[in-house]
Structure formats: structure tokens, C-alpha cells
Amino acid sequence: MxxxxxxxxxxxxxxxxxxxxxxxxxxxxxxxxxxxxxxxxxxxxxxxxxxxxxxxxxxxxxxxxxxxxxxxxxxxxxxxxxxxxxxxxxxxxxxxxxxxxxxxxxxxxxxxxxxxxxxxxxxxxxxxxxxxxxxxxxxxxxxxxxxxxxxxxxxxxxxxxxxxxxxxxxxxxxxxxxxxxxxxxxxxxxxxxxxxxxxxNPTNEYSKEHLNSYFKTDKDGKYYRLNNPTGKGYQNHTRDFGAGPVFPPDGRHWSVSQNEIDRLLKENKIVFTSSGYPFIKKYLDDMSGKNxxxxxxxxxxxxxxxxxxxxxxxxxxxxxxxxxxxxxxxxxxxxxxxxxxxxxxxxxxxxxxxxxxxxxxxxxxxxxxxxxxxxxxxxxxxxxMHENELHTKALYNDQAVEIENDFLKAHLQIVQQNKSDTDQIKIILEKLTYKDKSCLSLNKVNTDKLFEILDNDPLATIDLWEINTGFGGVFKPQMIIKRDNNAKLPVESEFVCEKNKRIALKITDVFGLTLFHDWVIE
Ligand SMILES: C[S@@+](CC[C@H](N)C(=O)[O-])C[C@H]1O[C@@H](n2cnc3c(N)ncnc32)[C@H](O)[C@@H]1O
CATH class of the missing domain: 3.40.50.150 (Vaccinia Virus protein VP39)
Known part of the structure; x- marks a missing residue:
């Protein structure tokens, strides 16, 4: 049960x-x-x-x-x-x-x-x-x-x-x-x-049908509604609507103070029925909308x-x-x-x-x-807490660098120019590959479709790449390289880094897989 x-x-x-x-x-x-x-x-x-x-x-x-x-x-x-x-x-x-x-x-x-x-x-x-x-x-x-x-x-x-x-x-x-x-x-x-x-309190605008059914318009075409100035339950008190004190109708009480009535009278916002009963004219512009x-x-x-x-x-x-x-x-x-x-x-x-x-x-x-x-x-x-970036291997061959983890492998160029107290670094992304077609858990149709696209453009699945100079454990990228409005991805980034500071690079693909590498340039 x-x-x-x-x-x-x-x-x-x-x-x-x-x-x-x-x-x-x-x-x-x-x-x-x-x-x-x-x-x-x-x-x-x-x-x-x-x-x-x-x-x-x-x-x-x-x-x-x-x-x-x-x-x-x-x-x-x-x-x-x-x-x-x-x-x-x-x-x-x-x-x-x-x-x-x-x-x-x-x-x-x-x-x-x-x-x-x-x-x-x-x-x-x-x-x-x-x-x-x-x-x-x-x-x-x-x-x-x-x-x-x-x-x-x-x-x-x-x-x-x-x-x-x-x-x-x-x-x-x-x-x-x-x-x-x-x-x-x-x-x-x-x-x-x-x-x-x-x-x-959330409100909505009144619909045209609602306005036409429940509102009137004045000579300037402005919508207003007539509100009854009483509430349920008799109370033995009077209000003066301009012609002396009036008691509320049976079973009801006046729900508006005398001060408020005086103000409304001055603003011409009280109207009387043919029998002299007062109503308050409430303009749509003064209302917050329909609950x-x-x-x-x-x-x-x-x-x-x-x-x-x-x-x-x-x-x-x-x-x-x-x-x-x-x-x-x-x-x-x-x-x-x-x-x-x-x-x-x-x-x-x-x-x-x-x-x-x-x-x-x-x-x-x-x-x-x-x-x-x-x-x-x-x-x-x-x-x-204990989740590390997947273990990354890096292979340096002069400026050509390959970084890889269990799922992804990237080919890039890291070009370094030494200056007296800083280094000028340029990173060029060349290729991102998936080490195993099954790592994205796609069905066959989507796997075939994706890898055909990647055969023609090995950067097609990169969503963004980020660089943090002075990396100290928490990745705080100063450079976030995203696709532009036409979805073009800048593949080069040039920046200055203080000597002996750690640099971290993160590449994220559109499926949320990441490739992370950090190093110190000597
Ligand atoms: C109905 S979707 C939410 C969609 C979301 N409202 C939006 O506008 O995109 C439910 C989400 O809950 C996530 N989810 C299920 N169990 C979870 C858990 N134990 N911890 C964190 N996320 C969980 C799923 O991955 C899924 O993305």
C-alpha cells in the first residue's frame, strides 16, 4: 500500500x-x-x-x-x-x-x-x-x-x-x-x-472584454468603474456626501472615511444615482489591475x-x-x-x-x-568537494601541445615570448576530439550526425574556452572566450602573464564536458 x-x-x-x-x-x-x-x-x-x-x-x-x-x-x-x-x-x-x-x-x-x-x-x-x-x-x-x-x-x-x-x-x-x-x-x-x-500582490491588465462589461467611459474616453462605498455588517455611523449626514443602508456600514469622502467630492469622483445613493468613481488609470x-x-x-x-x-x-x-x-x-x-x-x-x-x-x-x-x-x-577535474595529461612538443583527459583531447599552440618581468602568451586552439564515440551516450543517429560534422570542423562543439592567469585553486577566468552573435568562435587569445604565475585553461563543449589544464611558464 x-x-x-x-x-x-x-x-x-x-x-x-x-x-x-x-x-x-x-x-x-x-x-x-x-x-x-x-x-x-x-x-x-x-x-x-x-x-x-x-x-x-x-x-x-x-x-x-x-x-x-x-x-x-x-x-x-x-x-x-x-x-x-x-x-x-x-x-x-x-x-x-x-x-x-x-x-x-x-x-x-x-x-x-x-x-x-x-x-x-x-x-x-x-x-x-x-x-x-x-x-x-x-x-x-x-x-x-x-x-x-x-x-x-x-x-x-x-x-x-x-x-x-x-x-x-x-x-x-x-x-x-x-x-x-x-x-x-x-x-x-x-x-x-x-x-x-x-x-x-500580482495583478494583470484587464482584458478589453472585461473593460467593456464592467467599466464605463467618461466624455474623454477614460475608463472608470463605480464602487459602492459600503461594506457588509451594519454600523451606526453617518457620512456626509455634501447634503448632510446619511446613515448606511440596512446591514451595511460606510467603508470610506469622512476625510476620503471630502477629498473625492473635491475631485468630482462621487456620483449619485437618481435616488441620491453615492458611488465612488474609480478610474482605470488609478487601479493596479486585476488580481x-x-x-x-x-x-x-x-x-x-x-x-x-x-x-x-x-x-x-x-x-x-x-x-x-x-x-x-x-x-x-x-x-x-x-x-x-x-x-x-x-x-x-x-x-x-x-x-x-x-x-x-x-x-x-x-x-x-x-x-x-x-x-x-x-x-x-x-x-x-572531492571532485577533481578529470585527470589531465599534457604533451608538449615545442609550441604544439596536446592535452587530454578520459573523454576529450585538444590540440593547441602555446606561443611564449619572454619579457623582463612578464611573459607574452598566445594560445591558439586547433582541434577538439572525443576519445571515444560512446562517451557522449548519444544514439546511433545522433552519433553519426555529430561525428560527420566534427570530421569537417573539429571545433564545432566548443561552447567556450576560458583562461585564468594567477590560478590558485578556484578557477577565476579573466578571459572568457565565447562564440559571437554569429556563433563564430575566436580561436586565438593573447595575454600577458606575470612570470612564474600559474595559468589555467578550461575548454567546455556544448554538452558540458570540460578539459582543464594548468601550468607554470618558466
Ligand atoms: C523538470 S527539470 C527542471 C527544468 C527547469 N525548471 C528549467 O526551466 O530548465 C528537472 C531537473 O531536475 C534535475 N534533478 C533531478 N534530481 C536531482 C537531484 N537529486 N539533484 C539535482 N538535480 C536533480 C534533473 O537533472 C532535471 O534537470
Whole structure:
């Protein structure tokens, strides 16, 4: 019985979380491996991209006492399906409509039972509650597969009284199922941690139909609505609307103060019915809009848009804009522990929030990093503590250098000119090869397609390459060499380096594989 199993899972992780909170021998499991600091802008913002299992990340955040105002998660939905990303590669003879390679992004508990899914999410939800600040909220994005079970878990973890909304998000126009109604929505469960949550009431513009049905226009064509100045429940007090004191109608009370009425009278914003009953004229221009309701049919993912990264299951920016604007403030940290392509972090940054995003997939990490780099933000990339760059071998033959790890091999030229106290260095990228066709885990069609492209252009899969002079353990590249707007990759970089300083070079491919090498020039 799944419900019985779920009860046991909840019991188990309630106890384990309590024990974890008081444990004193915890060792931090992820550390910063890369740091991006744009220009002189060394803001104190806490922005982190974790390429790690979120369980370890949550534990680290709790033990380092980091508090988050908003968590949005879009975890796997227990669909048992595979999700593929469409990743563009850039052969030099192509200027647009770049060929796409389909690569597995993640599998959604394919071989696991629903009980395993519920076990994993319960453990993490208990920890997420602990990293939330007292004014924090969590939005959990799911669909029909397990949302009913996860609602039970959330009621237990956050308390039924802290449930705020069940949001229906229309994710597609229509779905044609021959034998059932088309399923075209996901569910987002919204909980607060405590009563005093951050809430910036979201509003939408009124539709033309709504305006025409519920508003009138004045002689200048400006829309206004007539509001009743009373509320429910009789109170024995009077108001003066210009012709002496008036009692409220039966069962009601005046809901506007006398001062407010005097001001509205002066501004000609009180109108009277033929029987003399007062109404307040409220102009559309003075209204913030229509309160957003819990069915969201206005942020359907675009089919084509510059925001699409090719990452499977990427969510639209507009959806995240609504959630982040409503439930966080400018000084808040917004976190997504199943971050995929980094949509929540990307929108959080655009809205001036700090962000944490986490995904254990290397291609998700590469896409999220590329997205955040496009915003010139300050951030750090965290990875598991003991994870080293794959062991790299380097073979120097005068200026020709070959560097390789288990997956990749690069051919480059390193040209060095000694000056009195500095060195002038030039690096020229010549070729990137995959040591084994199977290392990308592509199917045959995509493997053949990719290696045919690489035969013609061995640099077609490089996404970016980076150089850090004065490397000291954390990779802090001063030079980030990316493809330009026409997807052309600069293959040469020239720079000056102080003598005897360590230089580190990192090449990242479009699938998230990296090749790292560091050396000291004598
Ligand atoms: C539905 S996708 C998220 C898509 C994302 N909202 C976006 O806009 O791109 C779920 C993600 O969770 C990641 N994931 C699953 N289990 C995880 C775990 N234990 N730790 C970190 N990431 C995980 C998967 O790799 C996948 O990218």
C-alpha cells in the first residue's frame, strides 16, 4: 500500500531531519570551483550554481546558515520517461539554423518505483523547509503523476495551515488524446513557512472584454468603474456626501472615511444615482489591475523564442517572473534545487534578486552557466568537494601541445615570448576530439550526425574556452572566450602573464564536458 509506505517515509525523514539539525560532525560537501566576477563589480550578492545532487547542497546550506526567501522547484514528475535536450553545434560553414544533436538530459525515475520517488522528494522537502527564512515560501511544480502524494507530504512538512494555493498552469494550447480529455496543465503547490510571508500582490491588465462589461467611459474616453462605498455588517455611523449626514443602508456600514469622502467630492469622483445613493468613481488609470487568479493560462511556453535553450522541460521566463515578483523582494535569495537550464536563477537575476540554482546533470550545468554568463553576473560554480577535474595529461612538443583527459583531447599552440618581468602568451586552439564515440551516450543517429560534422570542423562543439592567469585553486577566468552573435568562435587569445604565475585553461563543449589544464611558464 503506497499510502502506508508514504506514512513511514514521512515519519522516517521527520526524525532524520531533526537528528541532522543537531548533528555536529557534518562536513561541507560542495565547494566553489569557479568564480565569475564581472568587471569591477564585486557585489556581495550570493549567487551560486551548484552542479551536484541537491541533497548535499541543501545540507550544506543548512549547516552554513543560509536562509532563502523563495524556493521554486520543478523536480522530475515520476513520468518514467527520458527527456532529451536539443543541443546546437556550430560547424564553421553554417551561419544559422545550426544542426541540433539530441542528447539525454535526464531520466525521470525510469526504473524506480513511485515509492522511491516519494522517498527522495520527502527527504529533500524536509530539508527545504529548514533553509527557508521565516518570511519564505515554496512553490512545487508537478503534474498529475504524483502531485496528490506530494500534496500530502507538503501538508505534513509545512503544515496544512501553511498551504496557500494550488495553481493550475496551462502548459500547452491543446493535447489531442483519442480516448480522453486533452491534459494541458501542470499543478504548482504554493506553501508559506509561517504567517508573515513576502507577498507583492500580482495583478494583470484587464482584458478589453472585461473593460467593456464592467467599466464605463467618461466624455474623454477614460475608463472608470463605480464602487459602492459600503461594506457588509451594519454600523451606526453617518457620512456626509455634501447634503448632510446619511446613515448606511440596512446591514451595511460606510467603508470610506469622512476625510476620503471630502477629498473625492473635491475631485468630482462621487456620483449619485437618481435616488441620491453615492458611488465612488474609480478610474482605470488609478487601479493596479486585476488580481491574478489561480488558473494561469497566460504564460504558455513559446514554441519559438530566443529564451529557448534546447533543454528538455525548460519552463518559460514569464511563469517564473510572476512567482518571483510575487513571493520575493529585491534583497531576497531565490533558489531552485532542480534547476535544469537555470530559468529561475536567470529570471531572479533579471529581477535583481540573488540566486541559487542546482542540478546534477552536466549538460544542465553547462546551459545554466552559459545563461548566467550572458547576464554578466557575479557568481560561483560549486561542485562536490572531492571532485577533481578529470585527470589531465599534457604533451608538449615545442609550441604544439596536446592535452587530454578520459573523454576529450585538444590540440593547441602555446606561443611564449619572454619579457623582463612578464611573459607574452598566445594560445591558439586547433582541434577538439572525443576519445571515444560512446562517451557522449548519444544514439546511433545522433552519433553519426555529430561525428560527420566534427570530421569537417573539429571545433564545432566548443561552447567556450576560458583562461585564468594567477590560478590558485578556484578557477577565476579573466578571459572568457565565447562564440559571437554569429556563433563564430575566436580561436586565438593573447595575454600577458606575470612570470612564474600559474595559468589555467578550461575548454567546455556544448554538452558540458570540460578539459582543464594548468601550468607554470618558466
Ligand atoms: C523538470 S527539470 C527542471 C527544468 C527547469 N525548471 C528549467 O526551466 O530548465 C528537472 C531537473 O531536475 C534535475 N534533478 C533531478 N534530481 C536531482 C537531484 N537529486 N539533484 C539535482 N538535480 C536533480 C534533473 O537533472 C532535471 O534537470
Amino acid at each position: 503506497l499510502i502506508e509506505t508514504l506514512t513511514n517515509i514521512i515519519k522516517k525523514y521527520r526524525i532524520e531531519t531533526e537528528q541532522f539539525l543537531i548533528s555536529e560532525d557534518y562536513e561541507i560537501q560542495n565547494e566553489p570551483k569557479e568564480a565569475y566576477i564581472s568587471g569591477d563589480n564585486d557585489s556581495n550578492m550570493l549567487n551560486r550554481l551548484y552542479i551536484a545532487d541537491n541533497l548535499t547542497v541543501l545540507k550544506d546550506l543548512i549547516k552554513t546558515n543560509i536562509k532563502i526567501d523563495l524556493i521554486y522547484i520543478d523536480p522530475p514528475y515520476n513520468t518514467k520517461a527520458d527527456y532529451h535536450s536539443k543541443i546546437a553545434v556550430y560547424p564553421k560553414n553554417c551561419v544559422r539554423n545550426f544542426p541540433k544533436i539530441e542528447k539525454l538530459a535526464y531520466t525521470d525515475y525510469k526504473k524506480n518505483r513511485t515509492a522511491d520517488y516519494l522517498d527522495a522528494i520527502t527527504e529533500r522537502l524536509f530539508l527545504m523547509r529548514e533553509v527557508l527564512s521565516d518570511k519564505g515560501s515554496i512553490y512545487v511544480h508537478l503534474d498529475w503523476h504524483v502531485v496528490h502524494y506530494v500534496k500530502i507530504i507538503l501538508d505534513e512538512v509545512f503544515g496544512k495551515e501553511n498551504f496557500v494555493n494550488e495553481i493550475i498552469w496551462q502548459r500547452t494550447g491543446s493535447q489531442n488524446n483519442a480516448a480522453s480529455y486533452g491534459t494541458n496543465f501542470d499543478v504548482i503547490l504554493f506553501y508559506k513557512k509561517c504567517d508573515d510571508k513576502i507577498w507583492n 491574478v487568479q489561480s488558473i494561469w493560462d497566460d504564460c504558455i511556453p513559446p514554441r519559438k523564442s530566443s529564451e529557448l535553450t534546447g533543454y528538455a522541460t525548460q519552463k518559460p521566463e514569464k511563469l517564473l517572473e510572476r512567482i518571483i515578483s510575487a513571493s520575493s523582494d529585491e534583497n531576497s535569495i531565490v533558489a531552485d534545487f532542480y534547476g535544469g537550464s537555470g530559468t529561475a536563477a536567470f529570471v531572479a537575476k533579471k529581477l535583481g534578486r540573488s540566486w541559487i540554482t542546482c542540478d546534477f546533470g552536466s549538460s544542465a550545468g553547462a546551459i545554466a552557466k552559459k545563461r548566467m554568463l550572458s547576464l554578466f553576473d557575479n557568481f560561483q560554480v560549486y561542485r562536490p
